[in-house]
Amino acid sequence: MSTEKKVTLAMGAGGKQTAELIDRVFAQRFASSLLTADDAAVLDAPRGKMAMSTDGFIVSPSFFAGGNIGKLSICGTVNDLACMGARPLYLTCAFVIEEGYPLDKLEQIADSMAATAAEVGVTLVAGDTKVAGHGQVDGVFITTTGVGEIPEGVAPAGDKAMPGDAIIVTGDVGRHGCTILLERDNFGIEADVTSDCAPLWKSVEAMLSATHDVHVIRDATRGGVGTVLYEIAGQSGVGVELDAAEVPVDPAVGGVCRMLGLEPLYLACEGRLVVIAPQEVAPSIVEALHSCPYSQGGKVIGRVVADRPGWVVLNTEVGTQTLLPQPTGELLPRIC
Amino acid sequence: MSTEKKVTLAMGAGGKQTAELIDRVFAQRFASSLLTADDAAVLDAPRGKMAMSTDGFIVSPSFFAGGNIGKLSICGTVNDLACMGARPLYLTCAFVIEEGYPLDKLEQIADSMAATAAEVGVTLVAGDTKVAGHGQVDGVFITTTGVGEIPEGVAPAGDKAMPGDAIIVTGDVGRHGCTILLERDNFGIEADVTSDCAPLWKSVEAMLSATHDVHVIRDATRGGVGTVLYEIAGQSGVGVELDAAEVPVDPAVGGVCRMLGLEPLYLACEGRLVVIAPQEVAPSIVEALHSCPYSQGGKVIGRVVADRPGWVVLNTEVGTQTLLPQPTGELLPRIC
Numbered sequence: 001m002s003t004e005k006k007v008t009l010a011m012g013a014g015g016k017q018t019a020e021l022i023d024r025v026f027a028q029r030f031a032s033s034l035l036t037a038d039d040a041a042v043l044d045a046p047r048g049k050m051a052m053s054t055d056g057f058i059v060s061p062s063f064f065a066g067g068n069i070g071k072l073s074i075c076g077t078v079n080d081l082a083c084m085g086a087r088p089l090y091l092t093c094a095f096v097i098e099e100g101y102p103l104d105k106l107e108q109i110a111d112s113m114a115a116t117a118a119e120v121g122v123t124l125v126a127g128d129t130k131v132a133g134h135g136q137v138d139g140v141f142i143t144t145t146g147v148g149e150i151p152e153g154v155a156p157a158g159d160k161a162m163p164g165d166a167i168i169v170t171g172d173v174g175r176h177g178c179t180i181l182l183e184r185d186n187f188g189i190e191a192d193v194t195s196d197c198a199p200l201w202k203s204v205e206a207m208l209s210a211t212h213d214v215h216v217i218r219d220a221t222r223g224g225v226g227t228v229l230y231e232i233a234g235q236s237g238v239g240v241e242l243d244a245a246e247v248p249v250d251p252a253v254g255g256v257c258r259m260l261g262l263e264p265l266y267l268a269c270e271g272r273l274v275v276i277a278p279q280e281v282a283p284s285i286v287e288a289l290h291s292c293p294y295s296q297g298g299k300v301i302g303r304v305v306a307d308r309p310g311w312v313v314l315n316t317e318v319g320t321q322t323l324l325p326q327p328t329g330e331l332l333p334r335i336c
Numbered sequence: 337m338s339t340e341k342k343v344t345l346a347m348g349a350g351g352k353q354t355a356e357l358i359d360r361v362f363a364q365r366f367a368s369s370l371l372t373a374d375d376a377a378v379l380d381a382p383r384g385k386m387a388m389s390t391d392g393f394i395v396s397p398s399f400f401a402g403g404n405i406g407k408l409s410i411c412g413t414v415n416d417l418a419c420m421g422a423r424p425l426y427l428t429c430a431f432v433i434e435e436g437y438p439l440d441k442l443e444q445i446a447d448s449m450a451a452t453a454a455e456v457g458v459t460l461v462a463g464d465t466k467v468a469g470h471g472q473v474d475g476v477f478i479t480t481t482g483v484g485e486i487p488e489g490v491a492p493a494g495d496k497a498m499p500g501d502a503i504i505v506t507g508d509v510g511r512h513g514c515t516i517l518l519e520r521d522n523f524g525i526e527a528d529v530t531s532d533c534a535p536l537w538k539s540v541e542a543m544l545s546a547t548h549d550v551h552v553i554r555d556a557t558r559g560g561v562g563t564v565l566y567e568i569a570g571q572s573g574v575g576v577e578l579d580a581a582e583v584p585v586d587p588a589v590g591g592v593c594r595m596l597g598l599e600p601l602y603l604a605c606e607g608r609l610v611v612i613a614p615q616e617v618a619p620s621i622v623e624a625l626h627s628c629p630y631s632q633g634g635k636v637i638g639r640v641v642a643d644r645p646g647w648v649v650l651n652t653e654v655g656t657q658t659l660l661p662q663p664t665g666e667l668l669p670r671i672c
Contacts, residue, residue, distance in 0.1 A: 014558025014604075015663035037571060038494050039419040039554060040389030042486065045382040053376030054428035054481055056466045058473070083375035092390035094479040128479075130392045137394070138472040143430045143464075145390055145481035150378065158374050218375060222350025235373060268350075327351035 005103040012097070012131025022129060025106050029114040030124040034090070041125035043090055046149035051086035053077055054145040062109070062139050064183050066175075066195030067270075070109035073142040074116040075199045075270055079219040082204040083273070085156055086148030088122040095129045096141040109140065120199045122146065153212050160215040161236035165304040166282035168275040170203055170289055171196060171297035172248040173225050177267030178256050189259060191252045198271030198294040207275065210288040216276035219269070226265035227327040228274050229312045240312040242302035242324070266327060276304060341439040348433070348467025358465060361442050365450040366460040370426070377461035379426055382485035387422035389413055390481040398445070398475050400519050402511075402531030403606075406445035409478040410452040411535045411606055415555040418540040419609070421492055422484030424458040431465045432477040445476065456535045458482065489548050496551040497572035501640040502618035504611040506539060506625055507532065507633035508584040509561050513603030514592050525595060527588045534607030534630040542624040542631075543611065550621070552612035555605070562601035563663040564610050565648045576648040578638035578660070602663060612640060 011021040027035075034041050055076045062069040073093065081088045093113065097106065117124055175196040182193060200219065207214060216236075220228045225247075229240045242265075249257070249264045257264050271294055277285055282300055289298030302315075312324040347357040363371075370377050391412045398405040409429065417424045429449065433442065453460055511532040518529060536555065543550060552572075554564045561583075565576045578601075585593070585600045593600050607630055613621055618636055625634030638651075648660040 014563055018558075036493070037567070039416040040387040040422065040482075040484070042420055042491070043386050043388055045384060045386040045485075048381060050379050050381040051376040052379055052426055052428060052483065053462050054430045054479070055464050056430035056432055056479065058432055058466050058468050060472070080375040084378055086376065090388055092388060092481050094390045094392035094481075096392055096394055096477060126389050128391050130394050132394050132474070135471065136396070136474040137477070138468070141432060141473070141477065143390070143392065143479035143481075145428050145430075145479075146376075147388065147483065148376070149381075155378070157372070222354075227350055231373070 007097050007099060007101045007103060007106065007131055009099050009131050009133060012129065018129065025103065025110050026127060029110045032123050034123050034125045043125060046089060046147065048152060049150040051081045051084040051148045051150055053080035054143065055080060056141065056143040058141050059180065060138060061183050064195055065179050065193065067197040068109055068112050069140055069142055070112035071116050072197050072270055073144045074113050075197050076221065077144040077146040078120050078122060078199045078201055081146050081148035082201045083217045083219055084150060085154035085204065085208060085217065086150045088120055088146050088148045088201055090125045090147045091117060091122050092126040092145045093124060094127065094143045096137050097131050098137045098139055099131055099134050101140060116199055120201050151208065154208060156214050156217045158216055158218065158232050158235040161232050161238050161276045161304045162215060163238055163304050163306040164279060165215055165276045166279045166300050167240065167302040167304065168282060168285060168298060168300050169225060169248065170273045170295035172250045173269055173272060174253050174264035174267030175250060176270040177224060178253045182256065187260065189256055191256050193252045193256065196269050196271035200271060200273055200294060203289055203292040203295040206288040206292050207285050210284040211281045213281050214275060214277045218274045220272050220274055221268055221270060223327050224266045224268055225274055226263065226312065226324055230327055232276065233310050233312055237309045239305040239308040240302060241305050242312065242314050244314045245317045246299065246301040248297055248299060265324065343433050343435060343437045343439060343442065343467055345435050345467050345469060348465065354465065361439065361446050362463060365446045368459050370459050370461045379461060382425060382483065384488060385486040387417045387420040387484045387486055389416035390479065391416060392477065392479040394477050395516065396474060397519050400531055401515050401529065403533040404445055404448050405476060405478055406448035407452050408533050408606055409480045410449050411533050412557065413480040413482040414456050414458060414535045414537055417482050417484035418537045419553045419555055420486060421490035421540060421544060421553065422486045424456055424482050424484045424537055426461045426483045427453060427458050428462040428481045429460060430463065430479045432473050433467050434473045434475055435467055435470050437476060452535055456537050487544065490544060492550050492553045494552055494554065494568050494571040497568050497574050497612045497640045498551060499574055499640050499642040500615060501551055501612045502615045502636045503576065503638040503640065504618060504621060504634060504636050505561060505584065506609045506631035508586045509605055509608060510589050510600035510603030511586060512606040513560060514589045518592065523596065525592055527592050529588045529592065532605055532607035536607060536609055536630060539625055539628040539631040542628050543621050546620040546624040547617045549617050550611060550613045554610045556608050556610055557604055557606060559663050560602045560604055561610055562599065562648065562660055566663055568612065569646050569648055573645045575641040575644040576638060577641050578648065578650050580650045581653045582635065582637045584633055584635060601660065
């Protein structure tokens, strides 16, 4: 039975067994005319401006409700490119695999990667596989790097938020962080929470079809929406005002957060964007988001203000204002 | 004293301390107008064809005679691009750092990366930093990904070797593998061996100035020159004939190999190329190689033949022929 087979150090030595590992797990799933046995892929360059981004994934556990590290590794880099308005074209992936890791789990991870890449229309063009000794690495690490093509006239950036802009999120917040938390630690909590892990290029493409007048697009991964908003407030030298009642939180996620004393705005998302754009185009952006499967919960949650530059203020449900505490450090175990 | 400071999990959580780690270790060393705080770098696309490659580095120990994992991670990807004849333009780097890793060692690694990138003229355009718990990763892992521009009319590939071609190496073989072996294991051997780790774009650039008629360029990393030649023999469906007496081996490396019963052709290099080109252009290629610091030992070591396709044959110093054993698996501990 193939389920018994495990990754061995010999499979990482660069010889015949490495070739067999690559053939069995990766070659067929990632097959394309661009993926060759040479040292680098040879590709048509994007036209005009291109975006390039890299991200390392060390999530533990590597399988979780709503996805696995493979899906996550494609979504993460696709979403980073999408945040620059770039259509993802090419991805590379580098694996570090612990000796003894089950081959069938590795195949499931590769399956998820191939399926997610196909959904987005991005091509895996080069890879690298290393095997590390028992205890030298925990399970599987994946680093993906992507290149995308930026349409003419599109240039969102973290320093472009302006007073008066609307702040939009593309769906409910904190699901990925909450999912991983529950998978890792046994709090005795029964909650039906699934990661929001999803590739968001189609949502960005729909937005850009509606308007190019988008100031900032950011994906709220490590540190969640709260950290992203503090970063933007700092980069743009503006204040941010959120209407607490408008921030969408899944009831199960909200329940877990109340029990554990966590702020959902600081839990990681892996399928949510923060979009900042002029108030007048916000309705058409939200409408465009609603046309895409992963952003049907998109909505305005606040606005950019000139007051209190560098700070994020919450308008509470009882009519008071409070500062969202600044992100300072280790909020949760590593979750991305 | 800064030497006492260590990497903490909080530095990987994506909040303020992550920003401080990045500021302290990476931001200044890697500073360029292309490296921003956004999710992806925005770059001018290469013209025409581009090369893209990724490589993960898990070398242990992370400091060795002749380099460290930082220098290695830049050279590895620069050399993979150079093997397609591509001028390296952009690099990304993703770090996974073990909790407790000394900050000053991380700074030395970043120094080496910055210096090597500057030497090649390639720009670090995006990065990612993750911190893993004690025991979840051993020291530091680095994954680099590069994009390069391929000059018109240049298209070396592993399946282009033709009977009659000359086989050239750019210097003595097996130094990196031998260095790591001696650093890792105490065989009681005293040997003055230094890694050949070096960026080879300038050597390739010089070759391409002499001629575009280069059939194959490969860097002999994991598995060494022997593995690369077997791969090319398989991809091109040709035989390879080496003159054993012509294969350059540093005397110290040769001594260690004789004591331990190792074949230098199967020890990893990190600064050596295998170049295959028509016999008539071989002298001008060797001359071009000699004009560059890292390829002054470049020489012809054999030829491509029609006989015995898929095999590498050694013409021994006593006039007999022997098959170079095929690479089959774990030849040495992980060394790249």
